[in-house]
Amino acid sequence: MNVQKRISFQFVRDEVKRRIETRVWPQGSLLPTETQLAEEFNCARATVNRALRELAEQGFVERKRKSGTRVKKSPSKQAKLELSLARQIVEDQNQTYRYALVERSVDTSPGWLSSQLGLPPQSQILHLVCMHYADNRPFQHEERWINISAVPEVEDANLEEVGPHEWLLNANPFIDAELALYAISADSHLADYMGTTTGAAMIQLERTTWKDGQPVSFARLTHHPGYCIRTRY
Amino acid sequence: MNVQKRISFQFVRDEVKRRIETRVWPQGSLLPTETQLAEEFNCARATVNRALRELAEQGFVERKRKSGTRVKKSPSKQAKLELSLARQIVEDQNQTYRYALVERSVDTSPGWLSSQLGLPPQSQILHLVCMHYADNRPFQHEERWINISAVPEVEDANLEEVGPHEWLLNANPFIDAELALYAISADSHLADYMGTTTGAAMIQLERTTWKDGQPVSFARLTHHPGYCIRTRY
DNA sequence: TAGTGGTCTAGACCACTTT
DNA sequence: AAGTGGTCTAGACCACTAC
Numbered sequence: 001m002n003v004q005k006r007i008s009f010q011f012v013r014d015e016v017k018r019r020i021e022t023r024v025w026p027q028g029s030l031l032p033t034e035t036q037l038a039e040e041f042n043c044a045r046a047t048v049n050r051a052l053r054e055l056a057e058q059g060f061v062e063r064k065r066k067s068g069t070r071v072k073k074s075p076s077k078q079a080k081l082e083l084s085l086a087r088q089i090v091e092d093q094n095q096t097y098r099y100a101l102v103e104r105s106v107d108t109s110p111g112w113l114s115s116q117l118g119l120p121p122q123s124q125i126l127h128l129v130c131m132h133y134a135d136n137r138p139f140q141h142e143e144r145w146i147n148i149s150a151v152p153e154v155e156d157a158n159l160e161e162v163g164p165h166e167w168l169l170n171a172n173p174f175i176d177a178e179l180a181l182y183a184i185s186a187d188s189h190l191a192d193y194m195g196t197t198t199g200a201a202m203i204q205l206e207r208t209t210w211k212d213g214q215p216v217s218f219a220r221l222t223h224h225p226g227y228c229i230r231t232r233y
Numbered sequence: 234m235n236v237q238k239r240i241s242f243q244f245v246r247d248e249v250k251r252r253i254e255t256r257v258w259p260q261g262s263l264l265p266t267e268t269q270l271a272e273e274f275n276c277a278r279a280t281v282n283r284a285l286r287e288l289a290e291q292g293f294v295e296r297k298r299k300s301g302t303r304v305k306k307s308p309s310k311q312a313k314l315e316l317s318l319a320r321q322i323v324e325d326q327n328q329t330y331r332y333a334l335v336e337r338s339v340d341t342s343p344g345w346l347s348s349q350l351g352l353p354p355q356s357q358i359l360h361l362v363c364m365h366y367a368d369n370r371p372f373q374h375e376e377r378w379i380n381i382s383a384v385p386e387v388e389d390a391n392l393e394e395v396g397p398h399e400w401l402l403n404a405n406p407f408i409d410a411e412l413a414l415y416a417i418s419a420d421s422h423l424a425d426y427m428g429t430t431t432g433a434a435m436i437q438l439e440r441t442t443w444k445d446g447q448p449v450s451f452a453r454l455t456h457h458p459g460y461c462i463r464t465r466y
Numbered sequence: 467t468a469g470t471g472g473t474c475t476a477g478a479c480c481a482c483t484t485t
Numbered sequence: 486a487a488g489t490g491g492t493c494t495a496g497a498c499c500a501c502t503a504c
Contacts, residue, residue, distance in 0.1 A: 006480095006493070021407045033470065044494045049471075065471045066502045074402065079314040079412055083466075169307065174254045179312055181462040183416035183434040201416035201434040229414040233316075239474070239499095266489065277475045282490075298490045299483040 012051035086132035117215035245284035319365035336362035350448035
């Protein structure tokens with residue numbers, strides 16, 4: 001007796017994916033309709049729908065009403081990057097994390113920053129410089145500017161123990177960010193902080209954050225030479 | 234008359250998200266059960282289920298059978314990186330793309346590569362060096378090693394016109410890759426290729442690809458100084 | 467205007483996990 | 486053993502879009 005289990009959307013999803021990968025349904029071709037597939041797999045259309053919806057999310061197929069479901073020409077895979085707090089990265093590597101606040105001052109926003117964040121001139125900003133260490137070796141240099149009017153509480157926050165990044169995330173976990181990632185050569189100042197030599201290549205991450213359309217913060221996170229971002233896709 | 238539209242899963246999703254963001258349901262707290270929410274919103278449980286499932290995917294809540302749905306402490310957002318072909322990146326910037334094959338040779342795999350890819354010793358590999366240009370300025374330097382036994386056809390492929398990355402993706406669109414991203418200083422050789430000075434900081438991307446568990450290729454993609462990866466999350 | 471995917475429902479049963 | 490999310494069904498109607 002064939003004790004066929006009830007068909008799951010995973011089964012349909014994986015089988016359709018297999019047919020795409022083995023080019024039973026070549027790139028650019030049209031898949032059967034949901035109704036046809038439901039018949040073939042002997043399941044409800046909703047089940048097929050969920051399977052195909054996931055494949056669409058993953059970038060294998062494109063779906064359009066009336067036209068049907070098409071195998072994508074170039075599967076547009078995306079690498080997913082975890083961009084955590086320095087503390088989390090360090091602790092995930094089983095290293096000891098240490099944080100130090102280096103500089104703190106309240107200023108009026110310089111021109112370049114106002115333009116970067118879209119701030120009115122003369123805005124008050126909190127300027128911070130801090131260091132993150134892993135096993136007492138420099139891990140990340142953080143320079144940050146915070147728009148005080150967006151988070152007035154920050155002026156009274158104690159940032160000696162907890163870094164501004166972490167403080168901001170706690171105060172406001174739901175924030176939109178824009179990222180830019182590039183390589184820089186250490187100037188003598190940075191080299192000094194990072195315990196390396198002038199000219200060393202390092203990865204720098206610029207992070208601009210917004211809350212309800214209001215600019216909150218701009219940060220430059222510079223990682224020690226040799227720091228490597230890894231992922232899989 | 235209150236012409237209440239039929240409740241959509243988007244409505245439920247957004248309303249629940251709003252309550253989380255405004256801390257009606259604070260971080261770490263337990264949400265009502267699907268059944269309760271379905272009652273409140275006057276919709277089917279399946280609708281609530283889909284809404285909560287999406288919020289779980291997006292990292293706002295955590296769901297466990299029997300325990301219920303909990304607001305996550307630190308919403309674990311992930312940045313998504315598009316890592317396209319050099320040609321695509323260049324053309325997306327409305328610049329003219331040019332490709333050049335610089336070196337091509339068939340060798341036995343050196344030790345470091347065998348170890349990187351997990352190849353048996355004495356494996357035959359195709360070694361390639363090529364350049365990608367944007368508006369005739371160096372854009373990306375590509376050094377690549379391909380495991381010939383994994384893709385025998387590559388030995389006869391014409392790689393004068395189409396780069397190996399693009400060729401491989403066409404030959405086999407469904408590939409798993411491991412990525413490493415870091416900063417390097419240009420040595421005189423690379424500086425020469427990239428039309429820059431020795432010591433310039435550049436972003437280098439290492440890409441190892443596998444097909445059905447079999448190693449296919451290892452590549453080092455070096456971007457011109459000033460190259461910047463941008464994203465939002 | 468007709469065809470296709472998009473979504474909702476009401477009910478059912480299952481599977482995991484805590485008690 | 487009981488509670489909660491996970492999923493499937495069968496049917497219905499809607500919304501977009503190619504024709």
